[in-house]
Amino acid sequence: xxxxxxxxxxxxxxxxxxxxxxxxxxxxxxxxxxxxxxxxxxxxxxxxxxxxxxxxxxxxxxxxxxxxxxxxxxxxxxxxxxxxxxxxxxxxxxxxxxxxxxxxxxxxxxxxxxxxxxxxxxxxxxxxxxxxxxxxxxxxxxxxxxxxxxxxxxxxxxxxxxxxxxxxxxxxxxxxxxxxxxxxxxxxxxxxxxxxxxxxxxxxxxxxxxxxxxxxxxxxxxxxxxxxxxxxxxxxxxxxxxxxxxxxxxxxxxxxxxxxxxxxxxxxxxxxxxxxxxxxxxxxxxxxxxxxxxxxxxxxxxxxxxxxxxxxxxxxxxxxxxxxxxxxxxxxxxxxxxxxxxxxxxxxxxxxxxxxxxxxxxxxxxxxxxxxxxxxxxxxxxxxxxxxxxxxxxxxxxxxxxxxxxxxxxxxxxxxxxxxxxxxxxxxxxxxxxxxxxxxxxxxxxxxxxxxxxxxxxxxxxxxxxxxxxxxxxxxxxxxxxxxxxxxxxxxxxxxxxxxxxxxxxxxxxxxxxxxxxxxxxxxxxxxxxxxxxxxxxxxxxxxxxxxxxxxxxxxxxxxxxxxxxxxxxxxxxxxxxxxxxxxxxxxxxxxxxxxxxxxxxxxxxxxxxxxxxxxxxxxxxxxxxxxxxxxxxxxxxxxxxxxxxxxxxxxxxxxxxxxxxxxxxxxxxxxxxxxxxxxxxxxxxxxxxxxxxxxxxxxxxxxxxxxxxxxxxxxxxxxxxxxxxxxxx
Numbered sequence: 001x002x003x004x005x006x007x008x009x010x011x012x013x014x015x016x017x018x019x020x021x022x023x024x025x026x027x028x029x030x031x032x033x034x035x036x037x038x039x040x041x042x043x044x045x046x047x048x049x050x051x052x053x054x055x056x057x058x059x060x061x062x063x064x065x066x067x068x069x070x071x072x073x074x075x076x077x078x079x080x081x082x083x084x085x086x087x088x089x090x091x092x093x094x095x096x097x098x099x100x101x102x103x104x105x106x107x108x109x110x111x112x113x114x115x116x117x118x119x120x121x122x123x124x125x126x127x128x129x130x131x132x133x134x135x136x137x138x139x140x141x142x143x144x145x146x147x148x149x150x151x152x153x154x155x156x157x158x159x160x161x162x163x164x165x166x167x168x169x170x171x172x173x174x175x176x177x178x179x180x181x182x183x184x185x186x187x188x189x190x191x192x193x194x195x196x197x198x199x200x201x202x203x204x205x206x207x208x209x210x211x212x213x214x215x216x217x218x219x220x221x222x223x224x225x226x227x228x229x230x231x232x233x234x235x236x237x238x239x240x241x242x243x244x245x246x247x248x249x250x251x252x253x254x255x256x257x258x259x260x261x262x263x264x265x266x267x268x269x270x271x272x273x274x275x276x277x278x279x280x281x282x283x284x285x286x287x288x289x290x291x292x293x294x295x296x297x298x299x300x301x302x303x304x305x306x307x308x309x310x311x312x313x314x315x316x317x318x319x320x321x322x323x324x325x326x327x328x329x330x331x332x333x334x335x336x337x338x339x340x341x342x343x344x345x346x347x348x349x350x351x352x353x354x355x356x357x358x359x360x361x362x363x364x365x366x367x368x369x370x371x372x373x374x375x376x377x378x379x380x381x382x383x384x385x386x387x388x389x390x391x392x393x394x395x396x397x398x399x400x401x402x403x404x405x406x407x408x409x410x411x412x413x414x415x416x417x418x419x420x421x422x423x424x425x426x427x428x429x430x431x432x433x434x435x436x437x438x439x440x441x442x443x444x445x446x447x448x449x450x451x452x453x454x455x456x457x458x459x460x461x462x463x464x465x466x467x468x469x470x471x472x473x474x475x476x477x478x479x480x481x482x483x484x485x486x487x488x489x490x491x492x493x494x495x496x497x498x499x500x501x502x503x504x505x506x507x508x509x510x511x512x513x514x515x516x517x518x519x520x521x522x523x524x525x526x527x528x529x530x531x532x533x534x535x536x537x538x539x540x541x542x543x544x545x546x547x548x549x550x551x552x553x554x555x556x557x558x559x560x561x562x563x564x565x566x567x568x569x570x571x572x573x574x575x576x577x578x579x580x581x582x583x584x585x586x587x588x589x590x591x592x593x594x595x596x597x598x599x600x601x602x603x604x605x606x607x608x609x610x611x612x613x614x615x616x617x618x619x620x621x622x623x624x625x626x627x628x629x630x631x632x633x634x635x636x637x638x639x640x641x642x643x644x645x646x647x648x649x650x651x652x653x654x655x656x657x658x659x660x661x662x663x664x665x666x667x668x669x670x671x672x673x674x675x676x677x678x679x680x681x682x683x684x685x686x687x688x689x690x691x692x693x694x695x696x697x698x699x700x701x702x703x704x705x706x707x708x709x710x711x712x713x714x715x716x717x718x719x720x721x722x723x724x725x726x727x728x729x730x
Contacts, residue, residue, distance in 0.1 A: 003042050006033040006188055012049050016191065017170075023048060032171035034188060144186055144197045151177040153186065157195045167192055205490075205497050212487055216405050216430075227400040227463040228269070228280040229393035230302060230426065232332075234323035235309035240339040243376035244309060245285055248386070267411050267426055267466030268453045272386055281389055282426070282464050284411070302409050302426060302479075305392050306332045307385070311339050312346040312373075316354040324358060333392045334360065335370050337385055342375035400463030405484040406430035410440055411466065413475045414538045414566055421445075421472040425461075425482060432461040432484065437491055438472065440482035442502055444495035445472035475566055478539040528557040528626045530619065531582035533573050534564040535589050541612075542566065545587060548616055557626045559619060569606060571598050578602040583622070587615060629725040637661040639704060639718040650710040653718075654703045662686060662720050663695045668706060669719040677716075682707045 005023075009016035016033040023030050026048050028041065037045060142156055154161040161177050167189065168175050181189070183199050190197040203211075233241045249268050272279040284303060306327040310320055327334050336355060338348045352362045352371055361367025370388050374381035406427050413423040421443075425432065432438075436447050448471035450458050461467040473495075476482070485491035532549065536542045542564045549559045562580050563573070569584055569591035575598065577584045584591070584599070586608035591599065599606050609615040637660025641653035664686040670678035684707040686693050688700070696702040704718065 002036050002038055004034055004036050005030055005045070006191065008037070008042060008045060008049075009033070010191065012046070014049060016188075019045070019049060020171075032173065033192075034171060034173065034184075141196045141198050142190075143200050144190075145200045145202050146183050146186055147180045147202070148186075149177065150175055150179045150181060153181055153189065157190065157193060157197070159193050159195075163193075164189060205493050208490060209485075209494050212485065212490065213483060216407075216483075216486075223403060224399040224401050227398050228282050228465075229304040229389065229396065229398055230282045230284065230428075230464055231305045231307060231389055232284045232303040232327075233307045233309055233337075234327060236311070236314065236317040236319040236323075239309050239311040239314065239317075239320075240376045241309050242285065244307075244337065244339065244374070244382070245283055247376050247379055247382060248283070266453075267424055269464075269466060272390060279390060280464075281386065281393075282466060284426075302411070303330070303332055304396060304398060305389055306330075306334050307337050307389070308334050309337045309339050310351050310355070312341050312348055312351055313343065315351050316358065321358060324360065333396070335385065335388050335392065336360070336362075336372065337381075338371060338373045339376055341373035342378045342380055346373075348373045398464075400429045402431045402462050404430040405486060406432035406436065406461070407481065407483045408432075410476045410478055410480045410482055412478055412538050412540050415475060419470055421470065421475050423469050423472060423476055424466060425469050426466050427461050427463055429463055430484065431463070432465075432467060432469075434459050436484045437486075437488045438469070438482055439485045439491045439495060440472075440476040441480050442495050442499040443472050443474045443476040444491050446488075447471045475539060478543060529560045530557065530623050530626060531560050531562050531577075531580050532619070533562050533577045533580075533582050533584045535567060535569050535573060535584070535586050536564070537566070537588035539566055541587050545612065545615070548612075549619060552616070552620055552623050556628070557623050559623060568592055569595050569608075571595050574598045574602060574604050574606070577604045583607065585609070585615060585619075587612065624727070624729050627727075629727060632724050632726055633721050634724050635660070635719060635721045636663060636666060637698065637720045639702075639720065641704075641712055641714055641716045641718070644712065644714060645703070647705075650705065651712050652703050652705050653712045653716065654701070656701050657696050657698050659698050660720065661695050661697045662702060662704070662718070663722075664693070666720040666722050669721065670706065670709070670712070671717040671719060672713065672715070678706070678709060681709060684708075 005020060006016040009019040012019070020030060020033055023045055028044065028048070030037065030041070144153070144156060148156075150164055151161050154164055165175050165177075168185075171188075173185075186197060186199065189195075233244060235241055245268065249270050266285040267282065268285065269280055269282045271277050272281065306323075308320070308323060308327065310316060324334070336351075338351050340346065341348055348371070352365070355369075355371070356362070356365065356367075360369050362369055362371045372381050372385050372388060374385055376382075407430055408426050408428040411424040411426050413421065416422045423440075432447070432450065434447055434450050438445060438447055447469055449469070450461055451468040452458050452461070453466055458467065485494075530553075534542065534545060534549075536545065546561060546564060549561055552559045562582055563576055565573075568589045569586050571592075571594050573584055574591075574595050576582070582604075584604060584606045586606065588610060590608055591606050596606070598604075607615075607618065609618075638658045639662045640655045640658050642655040643653075645652040645654060664683055666683075668678065668681040668683055669676060670681060684705045685703075686696065687703045688696055693702065706712065706718075
């Protein structure tokens, strides 16, 4: 089998460079120790190496034994005495003839010999230190992360870069200090310079980010302090979620909501008690319509406590149960607000019974769930509701560390003219500051401004605080996590890497040339598509609409979302719809003048909506219109042939309509002895006495002639039927 020379040398326990020289002397032209040898070359190399080892043990005639020079043992250092010249006078204090200097000092002779001795001693110490360092590097395992440059490798193993380059050049590999070394080259060089290395996998950019975030999490527990609870209000549409929040924060929000539905998530913070009170509650205003199930689920994940609001007159509805399921899945404590209890004859006990059947038992019945009658209009019971939320928060003992880098969730994000990307962030831990560098998915940027829920500019946002942020480069994903990253360079690299991988994934999903995808498409030839280009005001709306549009359809027709984006409808959207035969949908956005002009010219339909369930209703109707109609057979009557008449060598059947009617334009089925002789026949003529007739009703006699068939007999039954097309629904 093929093998590299240095692998064979390792197998034979011979230095690779020595084996290369030996093979060259035997006429084998192997370029370098990294060269791959075929089977014949490998076998010959084994024989040569084996012969060489035998010769080394016992020299053959005409060949001298390979001898290594004896090791050089440094001679012991001899003391160097000062040089004595003939006739020199004795020196030293008090010596005769010693020259004296003012102050009692005397001039010392120059001790050149001592200086030379010290220089030699220093050089020897350097050599000893080098040998000890070499021995240390030789005896230990050096961890190496590949790939790395030649210069970096030289620093790791303690060998000059020039020596590594020279060795590789002898092996036929030209390099420079910045040459990247892979695992194979590292192993070759390690063997050549008697180093033991352990190859380690390089850290990915995400690994480095995780290591940095781990340092953020290493905080002293004593630095933690209480934080406000984050509360979501969930429930059925029109049960009063927005009205409740409106009453709590004293802002007329409900009046501006289209169709009584909260269209996208907002976040607000209220203070219990006076302005100086430290007791605060953060509310997430989550939508209640079933179309926004995904957004509601995300809201439950962000929250600590859930208020489940139920209108006393309607009771528990399907969306109430959905909201309850999301709250339970998130593990959040639930407080029930039974709304509209200010109305006459309201019966909160009926709601409690309904909730008890859904496995949510009230406290007064021995359960653990508080169920508080309220009125979002008059304010009845709302103080009790807020106090109960505060109590639940105390029981949860919610803690955060204000003096660490902030992290949390993106509540909502959009592009706004003049401000760029605007995102609502909920800080879960740490403190978000103006000027922080923030990372969220493939989005990054330095925070330019922070605005609280009242519209006031702030410099910091402590834990559990919702705040509006500007300064990001692209619109982040709603519901995604964000972190403040102290290493700005690393954050940019991570964002770029995520963006690149996201683009690759999108490109891969659009590939249609693979055999598997082609076969899949062939199998879907009967599938009809309602193609859609969707534009909305915020990403949260897109998420909800995407989820619900995917649910429209069956095995015959489906909604295909070609493109979805935040912002108004543009010319580009219209051109995409024209090329793809799609409809353009706008939710809370409109088309510009140029886009409308292009749409009129290209005959592209643009539909805009303010209420989500109206959009979904129209898309369902459009999808149903694409379904092939069902054809149903409807039997309208039977005719019994009782006598036969000859007419131009053909039989005419005379008889009576036994039930229903006989129609000239209907389909005919000829039945004889309970067997179908003709299934889809037509009448050539239908006569009542001597007159042609369009139809003959039950109990009347008539004559019939079947087109292209004359072999009728007495006793035959004609079954008349018509085919009706009926519109189908999803």
